[in-house]
Amino acid sequence: xxxxxxxxxxxxxxxxxxxLSGQAIRLLGRGGGTAAPxxxxxxxxxxxxDKITGKVRGGRIVVAxxxxxxxxxxxxxxxxxAADLQVIHNRSGSNLVRGISAAFAAQSSWTGLPRGxxxxxxxxxxxxxxxxxxxxxRLILLLNLxxxxxxxxxxxxxxxxxxxxxxxxxxxxQTLLVNGDDPALVAITEDLPAQRMLFGIKxxxxxxxxxPHAVDSALCRRCGAPLRYTQLFLSHxxxxxxxxxxxxxPGLDFAAxxxxxxxxxxxxxxxxxxxxxxxxxxxxxxxxxxxNAVAAASAALTIGVAPRLVTKTLGAFxxxxxxxxxxxxxxxxxxxxxxxxxxxxxxxxxxxAVGGLREPTLIVINDLDADGRDVxxxxxxxxxxxxDGSSALYTSGLRGPDMAVRLKYAGIASERIxxxxxxxxxxxxxxDAIPAGTTGYILxxxxxxxxxRQMLVQRGTVAAFWEQ
Amino acid sequence: MKLSICWxxxxxxxxxxxxxxxxxxxxxxxxxGIEAEIVQSGLGDVIDSGRFDIFFWGGGQDREQINVSADxxxxxxxxxxxxxxxxxxxxxxxxGYQLLGHYYRPSDGDDLPGIGVFDAWTVAGNERFIGxxxxxxxxxxxxxxxxxxxxxxxxxxxxxxxxxxxVGRGNNGTDGTExxxxxxxxxxxxxxxxxPKNPVLSDFLxxxxxxxxxxxDGLPQLDDALEVVxxxxxxxxxxxxx
Numbered sequence: 001x002x003x004x005x006x007x008x009x010x011x012x013x014x015x016x017x018x019x020l021s022g023q024a025i026r027l028l029g030r031g032g033g034t035a036a037p038x039x040x041x042x043x044x045x046x047x048x049x050d051k052i053t054g055k056v057r058g059g060r061i062v063v064a065x066x067x068x069x070x071x072x073x074x075x076x077x078x079x080x081x082a083a084d085l086q087v088i089h090n091r092s093g094s095n096l097v098r099g100i101s102a103a104f105a106a107q108s109s110w111t112g113l114p115r116g117x118x119x120x121x122x123x124x125x126x127x128x129x130x131x132x133x134x135x136x137x138r139l140i141l142l143l144n145l146x147x148x149x150x151x152x153x154x155x156x157x158x159x160x161x162x163x164x165x166x167x168x169x170x171x172x173x174q175t176l177l178v179n180g181d182d183p184a185l186v187a188i189t190e191d192l193p194a195q196r197m198l199f200g201i202k203x204x205x206x207x208x209x210x211x212p213h214a215v216d217s218a219l220c221r222r223c224g225a226p227l228r229y230t231q232l233f234l235s236h237x238x239x240x241x242x243x244x245x246x247x248x249x250p251g252l253d254f255a256a257x258x259x260x261x262x263x264x265x266x267x268x269x270x271x272x273x274x275x276x277x278x279x280x281x282x283x284x285x286x287x288x289x290x291x292n293a294v295a296a297a298s299a300a301l302t303i304g305v306a307p308r309l310v311t312k313t314l315g316a317f318x319x320x321x322x323x324x325x326x327x328x329x330x331x332x333x334x335x336x337x338x339x340x341x342x343x344x345x346x347x348x349x350x351x352x353a354v355g356g357l358r359e360p361t362l363i364v365i366n367d368l369d370a371d372g373r374d375v376x377x378x379x380x381x382x383x384x385x386x387x388d389g390s391s392a393l394y395t396s397g398l399r400g401p402d403m404a405v406r407l408k409y410a411g412i413a414s415e416r417i418x419x420x421x422x423x424x425x426x427x428x429x430x431x432d433a434i435p436a437g438t439t440g441y442i443l444x445x446x447x448x449x450x451x452x453r454q455m456l457v458q459r460g461t462v463a464a465f466w467e468q
Numbered sequence: 469m470k471l472s473i474c475w476x477x478x479x480x481x482x483x484x485x486x487x488x489x490x491x492x493x494x495x496x497x498x499x500x501g502i503e504a505e506i507v508q509s510g511l512g513d514v515i516d517s518g519r520f521d522i523f524f525w526g527g528g529q530d531r532e533q534i535n536v537s538a539d540x541x542x543x544x545x546x547x548x549x550x551x552x553x554x555x556x557x558x559x560x561x562x563x564g565y566q567l568l569g570h571y572y573r574p575s576d577g578d579d580l581p582g583i584g585v586f587d588a589w590t591v592a593g594n595e596r597f598i599g600x601x602x603x604x605x606x607x608x609x610x611x612x613x614x615x616x617x618x619x620x621x622x623x624x625x626x627x628x629x630x631x632x633x634x635v636g637r638g639n640n641g642t643d644g645t646e647x648x649x650x651x652x653x654x655x656x657x658x659x660x661x662x663x664p665k666n667p668v669l670s671d672f673l674x675x676x677x678x679x680x681x682x683x684x685d686g687l688p689q690l691d692d693a694l695e696v697v698x699x700x701x702x703x704x705x706x707x708x709x710x
Binding site for chain 1: 492
């Protein structure tokens with residue numbers, strides 16, 4: 001439909017408002033301007049997202065899950081880009097309807113024609129049903145369901161139920177690409193008209209001996225009995241079977257094996273799909289990033305991207321904004337790793353604690369909406385992993401004192417615990433405490449990371465995030 | 469000296485960081501040279517009379533609550549009631565608190581029977597009470613935590629509340645009460661986790677247990693500097709924003 005024959009005034013007004021307010025916000029220096037413009041655009045044209053995305057001819061891919069959405073979406077967008085597709089993607093992790101609308105308004109013409117062949121849309125868990133309804137995706141990539149920000153979502157079961165209701169409305173020409181290692185996701189995607197394919201880890205030498213504390217899907221969703229894991233990789237992800245009713249991990253369409261974790265630097269693995277065997281490595285660490293890479297690769301292969309492009313792109317991938325940052329500052333190396341929820345924090349500590357943590361570490365805990373207002377989650381993290389090390393541990397943030405108490409009850413010697421005041425002063429005190437020429441780790445929650453970022457931008461150390 | 473902590477239904481009812489309560493009790497014993505063992509007791513497990521000194525029973529998701537309600541009826545519930553009548557220390561939060569009352573009435577389906585330790589009953593509500601909560605209690609001073617529940621708990625004529633709500637909603641958002649007290653048992657809706665930031669309550673439970681098992685009447689003070697700061701910070705945050 002050409003723009004000459006039909007002029008949708010509301011859509012154009014919505015797009016214009018979205019674009020202009022986004023630019024204004026950035027010019028005024030008031031942040032990345034990713035969510036407010038979307039809010040404004042949606043007020044003018046409530047169906048702005050439906051209308052623009054409907055015109056993306058290569059279709060829409062929605063990425064959802066508790067952990068790894070942003071990293072996986074970025075990886076996937078990069079792979080599709082390498083395959084010469086123009087990708088529309090809601091970067092910068094703004095994954096509610098308003099953030100996605102803003103991204104699309106910014107990446108479309110003034111008349112609401114999207115400038116892209118294909119869209120990769122990262123979706124928040126609660127907004128997922130609404131987003132799927134509006135964007136009519138060809139592929140939905142489901143990563144995992146973990147306990148996260150309990151105060152915002154209430155219970156995990158409610159999310160699962162709303163997702164299932166959404167899946168029941170999908171058609172046979174739509175595909176669900178699901179993490180088969182997550183029993184909750186497998187259970188809620190059974191027996192649907194839509195197509196389902198599974199990715200996961202076939203085997204790994206990095207096994208957990210038992211279910212960690214912060215686990216919420218250890219019961220069979222069909223019959224309620226406890227699941228038995230023949231292999232347990234990460235939190236409740238693994239190869240599982242219910243001895244009571246027979247529910248078990250089905251065969252994997254995309255199976256990863258030969259996984260090697262190279263400390264804080266990278267992960268390499270082999271992915272098998274039908275007759276294809278694809279080797280790749282990606283320069284971000286840990287088993288949870290192995291899952292992200294497998295998810296992105298599987299989605300790309302499903303769309304039809306050539307395996308060599310998958311390998312090449314993932315090999316060149318650098319971490320998404322804020323998730324892991326390395327920078328040199330005042331003669332020290334700082335490594336900043338975002339922590340958002342028990343599983344994520346557990347995995348970060350697990351990586352750091354391998355070999356015993358010696359480097360000074362600053363943990364910054366805020367309790368604003370985006371961090372999760374209920375700090376109870378700190379007690380579901382296996383902080384006890386740090387008890388054996390010798391590193392000095394510093395705490396800061398609006399709920400720094402809660403973290404100091406957590407460290408104390410984790411059995412960490414009081415001489416190692418250093419409560420500091422809030423940012424920005426605590427950052428400088430921490431850097432002073434790192435011996436020159438060595439490394440320090442900073443583990444902030446989301447808004448603390450944004451605060452740190454803003455500080456570092458003001459000091460000229462890092463480019464503004466929305467430029468990446 | 470040794471105290472035995474029984475973590476009731478810890479593998480199925482353990483959301484919102486309730487594990488911190490068990491940790492707090494165990495560590496505060498150990499720091500005083502008292503050995504502490506933590507024993508998980510779940511579906512189908514027996515509670516032996518006199519075996520445990522402190523019980524902890526946390527919150528869980530609705531579907532787990534159905535299994536637990538059935539499991540705790542009969543001999544198991546009677547034993548638990550008898551232990552509490554005998555002075556055993558107990559902390560319960562959220563789902564555990566509800567099942568220590570007479571019943572929990574879900575929005576649809578049959579009532580889940582409790583064991584009637586607290587003269588209280590809970591009805592599922594439409595609104596979820598989520599936010600910081602500060603409670604004034606005559607016994608334990610100011611308590612601070614975080615609540616997240618849609619159950620509305622009502623106290624009967626003989627029930628004593630844990631305290632009155634200063635910030636937050638509490639038992640039912642209407643009568644200003646939070647939690648319930650009976651002998652050495654405490655029930656409430658406060659996560660946070662509750663005990664780490666409220667050491668007075670932890671020490672009350674430990675002392676009650678020591679008195680019952682060893683006839684001891686005093687507890688050495690610990691250095692609670694970090695806990696005090698965390699407590700007052702949490703209260704400040706609650707006053708800024710519920």
